Amino acid sequence: MPHDAVILGLKDYEIKDMYRADGGLVIEARYSGPVLCPHCNGVRLRKKDRFVRRLRHESWGMRQCHVHLEALKFHCQDCGRYFNQRFPGIRCRYRSTEVFRRQIFWQHYDGICRKRLSERQHIGTATVERWFHDFLEREISERSDEPCPQELGIDEHFFTKQKGYATTFCDLKHHKVYDVVLGRSELSLQAYMGRLRGKDKVRVVCIDLSSSYRSIIRKYFPNAKIVADRFHVMRLVNHHFLAAWREIDPQRSRNRGLLSLMRRHEENLKPEQKERLQAYLAEYPALEAIYAFKQRLCRLLRKKCCTAKRCRRWIRRLISYINQLKTCGIEQLETLGRTLGSWDGEIAAMWRFSKNNGITEGFHNKMETISRMAYGFRNFDNYRLRVRVMCA
Numbered sequence: 001m002p003h004d005a006v007i008l009g010l011k012d013y014e015i016k017d018m019y020r021a022d023g024g025l026v027i028e029a030r031y032s033g034p035v036l037c038p039h040c041n042g043v044r045l046r047k048k049d050r051f052v053r054r055l056r057h058e059s060w061g062m063r064q065c066h067v068h069l070e071a072l073k074f075h076c077q078d079c080g081r082y083f084n085q086r087f088p089g090i091r092c093r094y095r096s097t098e099v100f101r102r103q104i105f106w107q108h109y110d111g112i113c114r115k116r117l118s119e120r121q122h123i124g125t126a127t128v129e130r131w132f133h134d135f136l137e138r139e140i141s142e143r144s145d146e147p148c149p150q151e152l153g154i155d156e157h158f159f160t161k162q163k164g165y166a167t168t169f170c171d172l173k174h175h176k177v178y179d180v181v182l183g184r185s186e187l188s189l190q191a192y193m194g195r196l197r198g199k200d201k202v203r204v205v206c207i208d209l210s211s212s213y214r215s216i217i218r219k220y221f222p223n224a225k226i227v228a229d230r231f232h233v234m235r236l237v238n239h240h241f242l243a244a245w246r247e248i249d250p251q252r253s254r255n256r257g258l259l260s261l262m263r264r265h266e267e268n269l270k271p272e273q274k275e276r277l278q279a280y281l282a283e284y285p286a287l288e289a290i291y292a293f294k295q296r297l298c299r300l301l302r303k304k305c306c307t308a309k310r311c312r313r314w315i316r317r318l319i320s321y322i323n324q325l326k327t328c329g330i331e332q333l334e335t336l337g338r339t340l341g342s343w344d345g346e347i348a349a350m351w352r353f354s355k356n357n358g359i360t361e362g363f364h365n366k367m368e369t370i371s372r373m374a375y376g377f378r379n380f381d382n383y384r385l386r387v388r389v390m391c392a
């Protein structure tokens, strides 16, 4: 009957009867497809016994559903072995259909906690966890041999107090997490990097200003262009600039209103705010000059999606700014100059490419949610498995 497959969600089954029992629903069914010997694929079979398999099936709304399936024991006349009938969509010796297991997987995936699911569906919490894990592994095994993405974002995030930090490898082109690996130093990543496939095809790698990541990329991704992450570059500039301000005027630099005006981009200030800031800066001519310089520097660093010709012009300007910083005589700004100087190539690459690590940082947010939903992870492999499936 054509409706049987629609009702049951399984192909080649015939519904014999349906009735209510204990507030739930029982479907009595029979398999109508061909039966083969699982050992030799033989078809010369002799029925030896019949029994009923009672299986939990996907719930209909709030009603729990059971399938009573007529099953047979056979003797294969080709290989001489005995076997119990196998059914598509139901695994051997399992007491639930795959459809039901998948339903539990998706409900847990969508955020219904183990305890609530266990109470509603009358299964154990450990069962929910085990099934969820099974399906995650099934999902990941389908794409286990994916090569490394061509546009990669690498960043660290905190995992646990005991295990420390983890490194995220993010596919910036397709907006998904490629992998997470425990550790952030070269030593802890070298085994993973060694066995990574498709390293030579990686074109762009976006990182924050971390020298350990830079040396790893230079070593393992020979053809990749390193791009600095704009957010981190701007934050660094702001950090050193505010520290220099604290040295010049320790008293007023603690004023929260003034602090907010100083750290913002000039064009985001309202006219009255601009006036207030200029009135303050007029008291300190040295600070005024530094402020104007910072605004020029930030305008340069915020440029994006440019042609190679334009980039060449701007890199000359960047180098001149860096030289000015290095020789300005203020310790904080000299440090900034040295740091920007050592990252000038990566910063110039930032103008050329539109991608940045905002995508990776966004995934870190999601990973935090995954971790919170599970009330934290102790086992990194479980965490990695979830992240790889749920952030893809």
Ligand SMILES: [Zn+2]
Pocket: 037, 038, 039, 040, 041, 042, 076, 077, 078, 079, 080, 081
């Ligand atoms: Zn056989």
